[in-house]
Amino acid sequence: MHTITLRLSPGDDLRAALDHAFHARGLSAAFVLQGIGSLSVARLRYAGRDDAAELRGDLEILTLAGTLSAQGPHLHMSVSDADGRVFGGHVTPGCIVRTTVELVVVNLHGERYTREHDAATGFAELVIRKA
Numbered sequence: 001m002h003t004i005t006l007r008l009s010p011g012d013d014l015r016a017a018l019d020h021a022f023h024a025r026g027l028s029a030a031f032v033l034q035g036i037g038s039l040s041v042a043r044l045r046y047a048g049r050d051d052a053a054e055l056r057g058d059l060e061i062l063t064l065a066g067t068l069s070a071q072g073p074h075l076h077m078s079v080s081d082a083d084g085r086v087f088g089g090h091v092t093p094g095c096i097v098r099t100t101v102e103l104v105v106v107n108l109h110g111e112r113y114t115r116e117h118d119a120a121t122g123f124a125e126l127v128i129r130k131a
Helices: 014-023
Strands: 002-008 031-043 053-067 073-082 086-091 096-107 110-116 122-131
Touching: 002 014, 002 031, 014 031, 014 053, 014 073, 014 096, 031 073, 053 086, 053 096, 053 110
Parallel strands: none
Antiparallel strands: 002 096, 031 053, 031 086, 031 096, 053 073, 073 086, 110 122
């Protein structure tokens, strides 16, 4: 297990930055161990919904976790707004860094993650293989 620490800057798209880091480092399987920081925009898809909700304002990342594969990240996040209300769901493109985001990513040597259609769920699901 090897860790990679990333710091994102104002204006960065959280999901795109993680996808870029995964591909730029030539990884085959990784997961987000921890993520904290602030966002000006959070786009979260809530359970059972097709479209993402967009939250704007001063938002703090409370939790961030997920897997990274060649087909893209699968991330879940909870954020709080300036009044302390908490929202959580599936991270979609468009989560924009406000001041900074600090991430610890774990590279899993010897494994390869892909996302493939699963007939039982109807979604592209995680498939784990030896590298």
